Amino acid sequence: MSETSQLSTTDVIDTPVKVRRKRKRPLGFYFAATWIALIIFLAVFGWILPAPSWDTSFYDSLGVHPFHHSHILGTTLDGYDMFAGLVNGARLSVFVSLVSVTIGGAIGTFIGVTSAYFRGKIDMIVTMAFNVMLSIPNLVLSLALLSVLAYSDENHPATMSRRVGVLMLSLTIVIIPILGRIARGATLQWSSREFVLASKSMGTKNFTIIRKHILPNVAPAILAIGFLAIGSVIIVEGSLAILGIGVPGGASWGSMLANGRGNIAYSPWEVYLPAGAIALTVISCNWFGDYVRTSLDKRESKI
Amino acid sequence: MDIARLLVKRLVLMSTVVVIATFLLSLLMWMLPGDPAQLLVPNGTEIIQKVIRHETGLDRGIFGYYWHWLSHMLTGDFGKYYLNGGYREVTEVLKRCLPPSLFLILYAQIVALTLAIPLGLISAYKEGSRFDRIASTVLFTSVSVPGFALALILSLIFAVQLGWVDPIGYESPFGDPWAHFKLMILPVTSLAVGLTSSYTRLLRTDVIATLKEDYVTMAASKGISNRRVLWKHVFRPSSTTLLTSAALNMGGLIGGTIIVETIFVIPGIGYEIAYSIGSRQVVAMQTLIALVSFAYVFFNTTVDLLTNITDPRTRERRV
Numbered sequence: 001m002s003e004t005s006q007l008s009t010t011d012v013i014d015t016p017v018k019v020r021r022k023r024k025r026p027l028g029f030y031f032a033a034t035w036i037a038l039i040i041f042l043a044v045f046g047w048i049l050p051a052p053s054w055d056t057s058f059y060d061s062l063g064v065h066p067f068h069h070s071h072i073l074g075t076t077l078d079g080y081d082m083f084a085g086l087v088n089g090a091r092l093s094v095f096v097s098l099v100s101v102t103i104g105g106a107i108g109t110f111i112g113v114t115s116a117y118f119r120g121k122i123d124m125i126v127t128m129a130f131n132v133m134l135s136i137p138n139l140v141l142s143l144a145l146l147s148v149l150a151y152s153d154e155n156h157p158a159t160m161s162r163r164v165g166v167l168m169l170s171l172t173i174v175i176i177p178i179l180g181r182i183a184r185g186a187t188l189q190w191s192s193r194e195f196v197l198a199s200k201s202m203g204t205k206n207f208t209i210i211r212k213h214i215l216p217n218v219a220p221a222i223l224a225i226g227f228l229a230i231g232s233v234i235i236v237e238g239s240l241a242i243l244g245i246g247v248p249g250g251a252s253w254g255s256m257l258a259n260g261r262g263n264i265a266y267s268p269w270e271v272y273l274p275a276g277a278i279a280l281t282v283i284s285c286n287w288f289g290d291y292v293r294t295s296l297d298k299r300e301s302k303i
Numbered sequence: 304m305d306i307a308r309l310l311v312k313r314l315v316l317m318s319t320v321v322v323i324a325t326f327l328l329s330l331l332m333w334m335l336p337g338d339p340a341q342l343l344v345p346n347g348t349e350i351i352q353k354v355i356r357h358e359t360g361l362d363r364g365i366f367g368y369y370w371h372w373l374s375h376m377l378t379g380d381f382g383k384y385y386l387n388g389g390y391r392e393v394t395e396v397l398k399r400c401l402p403p404s405l406f407l408i409l410y411a412q413i414v415a416l417t418l419a420i421p422l423g424l425i426s427a428y429k430e431g432s433r434f435d436r437i438a439s440t441v442l443f444t445s446v447s448v449p450g451f452a453l454a455l456i457l458s459l460i461f462a463v464q465l466g467w468v469d470p471i472g473y474e475s476p477f478g479d480p481w482a483h484f485k486l487m488i489l490p491v492t493s494l495a496v497g498l499t500s501s502y503t504r505l506l507r508t509d510v511i512a513t514l515k516e517d518y519v520t521m522a523a524s525k526g527i528s529n530r531r532v533l534w535k536h537v538f539r540p541s542s543t544t545l546l547t548s549a550a551l552n553m554g555g556l557i558g559g560t561i562i563v564e565t566i567f568v569i570p571g572i573g574y575e576i577a578y579s580i581g582s583r584q585v586v587a588m589q590t591l592i593a594l595v596s597f598a599y600v601f602f603n604t605t606v607d608l609l610t611n612i613t614d615p616r617t618r619e620r621r622v
Contacts, residue, residue: 128319131320132323132324132327135600136328136592136595136596136599137557137559137561137596139561140576140595143561143577144592147581147583148331148334235449235450235451238449238452239449242562242565243561243562243565245580261455264458264459268463271455271456271459275452275455278449278452279449282447282448282449283444283448286446286447287443287447
């Protein structure tokens with residue numbers, strides 16, 4: 001009897017304290033944050049590091065193992081330094097994915113929010129357009145877009161910057177319906193809330209309502225999916241490179257992977273280093289996105 | 304009456320989406336710089352190009368071309384590949400490339416479901432336990448590993464370094480079943496890992512919700528064994544989301560196999576799409592992509608309709 005009462009009192013006293021203490025972040029979050037920070041650091045300040053240039057071939061050291069004294073992560077069978085390649089690839093992958101997700105997300109959010117807010121015919125057309133774009137698998141869509149936009153005949157090969165630009169453009173087009181649909185769904189939920197109705201009845205302008213009441217509430221959901229989108233953009237970029245369309249010459253992670261595929265039996269690190277970099281980055285983005293989403297859910301449930 | 308109206312509405316919506324998607328695809332082809340006929344037969348003479356231009360309807364403007372393509376599609380004429388001087392019917396190519404893809408998708412689904420069902424049930428039953436936490440973390444991590452990275456690493460380890468299976472190729476199951484299964488192991492694994500994780504997570508969420516129902520407590524209190532309660536009383540009602548998502552994936556996977564088929568050199572539909580895009584066979588490419596997107600929309604609509612008919616609750620929820 002006394003034992004149970006003791007238990008219950010300690011329970012009552014302990015729980016709030018425990019709950020407050022237990023709100024530490026999961027281990028995966030720290031891991032993901034560290035990796036993303038490292039990749040961004042390499043992408044921005046990679047040129048400072050004392051690494052050989054990524055596009056020169058070292059003829060005296062072809063296919064050197066990782067942890068060799070001259071090349072930290074080894075070289076490819078053609079003599080390109082792996083570490084320099086990975087750093088350079090980080091820059092391109094981060095740049096391409098950030099730019100396309102930001103622009104695609106902004107356009108998608110704008111279209112999704114306005115169409116869901118105003119409903120009616122516009123909404124029908126937008127939903128139809130999203131459905132059309134989503135009915136084509138995103139890899140196939142970007143493949144088709146890329147092959148049309150980056151078309152070049154043998155005499156005038158497309159330049160590197162044009163290829164990267166076209167890659168970003170097609171990835172942006174792929175992102176628009178994905179994030180647009182999320183934004184539309186979230187807006188539908190929020191625009192029927194009482195405070196929006198109250199604001200409307202006071203005669204607030206529509207775009208002010210969207211800016212002040214809808215966007216701040218919709219933004220976290222889009223941010224969470226945005227992280228996932230960055231991951232999938234990196235995957236699509238790698239897939240395109242493997243299919244032979246994309247950034248050529250080992251300038252991105254996917255392209256390094258595509259080049260290294262042929263030498264898989266002689267220098268396997270050419271495959272598992274870029275593949276590992278891609279996998280870790282995608283995992284980190286997903287973990288990060290998941291963390292944002294769950295902390296969002298907590299905030300939601302408190303209201 | 305109600306269901307008939309729903310059916311008609313869905314069918315109209317579905318065909319509109321397919322028509323618009325395929326029209327946009329032809330528009331995309333149309334925007335290719337240069338003459339499409341020249342792309343189809345780069346080395347053909349002027350006369351051959353003229354014949355092809357007429358045969359594909361390319362000489363009748365974008366709408367004429369699209370109408371020509373669509374009407375031929377509907378009558379079962381899927382167009383042609385134009386190869387060095389000769390041609391190949393896309394129908395023939397489809398007959399050859401559809402079975403490998405379907406086998407691949409089927410195996411991946413079977414493997415994913417057989418793994419996901421027990422995993423999902425157990426981790427929901429032991430929610431919050433160490434098993435559940437470890438399984439959740441592992442599955443969440445593996446769903447984020449890109450399919451091509453997994454495929455390449457698997458083929459590096461098991462085919463190149465250990466030499467247990469051949470790294471590339473495809474064998475028909477009717478000719479040599481043993482070789483067929485041996486070649487399919489790695490591609491199926493790289494497809495199934497992602498599927499397993501998403502299925503497990505879906506099932507786990509639903510089972511946790513079902514376990515809180517009163518009739519489950521009732522069944523348990525009657526002294527029915529836990530295993531029997533889980534299988535008979537909990538699994539059935541919580542499997543709808545899982546099955547819906549599995550059916551939806553059938554459509555999506557047809558396009559999703561491209562990369563796996565390319566890496567393992569399986570002559571399936573994804574491989575053909577990549578090939579037709581690479582060799583700029585615009586007509587064949589348009590047909591193949593249209594078929595994939597049709598399959599996707601078709602599965603989507605069918606599943607939607609079926610859940611609508613079998614479970615009236617979803618109708619209310621959607622409003």
